[in-house]
Amino acid sequence: MLTSFLGFSQTLSSNLDKTTLALGEVAIFKIQILDLNGKDVQIAARNELLPFHFEMVNDSIAVQKDIYLRSVKFAVFQEGKFTIPEIEVKVGDKILKTIPYEVEVINTAKKGDQINDIMKNKEVRLDVKDYWELYKFYILLALLFIAIIVLIIGIVKYGRKRKSSPAVTTNQTLKDLEKLKKKNYIENENFRAFYVELIEISRAFITKQYQIPADVLLTDDLITYMKSTNAISEENEKIVEDIFLRGDLVKFAKTIPNQEIMSKDFADIRDFVKRSTKDVEAENLRTLNSGEQENFRNKNT
Structure with a gap:
């Protein structure tokens, strides 16, 4: 179909080669403008000329001084009737329009048609x-x-x-004690700094090794707590009690120890740390035996 419009010397024509299409069949829609005389043509952008039902296959544009040619190849993949509306084209300052077209899309396949494969399927064993x-x-x-x-x-x-095993805790504390020794507090008779750090190391060790809150308890409360739990042997309890009480006296300047006492307290704490694994093993054994006795009583109840 061919239609022409005359607008101030510009001739606009459009053509649709088919108005009835099969599903997926390609059709061609063309627009031609003659006698442009170098004027600018404004029209929908490439691939945006037709409505969304029309699938673009190709959209080609050719422009010369006096002619504008546009050829759009499209296909429709849905049955029904569809319209290509009138399309506005601005040439210079003038508006030209194409006529609308109606396209009918049909399904050419008939019900009951047999579809044959090109090759028969093969059964493959894996x-x-x-x-x-x-x-x-x-x-x-x-x-x-x-x-x-x-x-x-x-x-x-x-x-x-x-990381939290008794042996690891013991070794780490021994390293901390060795660092304290290298500070030469005993040789320099810096007794206050010595006891502050010695007791701080000891409190951290007791907290981690015996699960006793030594880091938050006051000395008297800590001594009472240790004796009530029986987690620490009497020998080790005696060492902790004596040194912690002496440390409190030194801290508040109520007593001044000599180098011999300081050296002995250091050695006693170090020995206590080394012996602590035996305390932990004994406590674990007591807990295990208590659990077994409890199970035995429950079975015979």
Whole structure:
């Protein structure tokens, strides 16, 4: 179909090669403007000329001094009637319009038509190797994920236990005591600084090794607490009691110890730290025996 408009010497014509289409069949819509005399043409952008039902296959534009040509190839993939509306074209300062077109799209396939494959399907048997090649990436990924989970659980469970074990706590405290010794507080008779740091190290050790809140209890309360729990042997309790009480006296300037007493207190705390693992082992054994006795009583009740 061909239609022409005359507008101040510019001739606009449009053409649609088919008005009835099969589903997916390609049609061509053309617009032509003659006698431009170098004037500017303003029209919808490439691939935006037709409504959304019309799928663009190709949209070509050719412009010369006196002619504008546009050829749009399209297809429609839905049955029904669709309209190409009138399209405005501005040439210079004048507006020109095409006429509308109606396109009917039909389904040419008939009900009951048999669709034949080009080749018959083949049955392929897969063995274990074939399945491995198909799914090995997912299997390896799953195994890696499981390994990461096991590793994290191991680190959390055993790593934490190892870091908080009695032997580790003992060794760390011995290192702290060695650092204290190298400060030469005893040789310089800096008794106050010596006892402050010695008791601070001891409180931190008792808190971690015996789960006794030595870091927050006052000395008298700590002594009472230790004796009530029986977690520390009597020998070690006596050492802690004597040195902590002396440390309080030194802190408040009520007594001034000599180098011999300071050296002995340091050695006693160091020996107490070394012997502490025996206290922990004994406490664990008592707890285990108490648990077994409780289970025995429950079974015979």
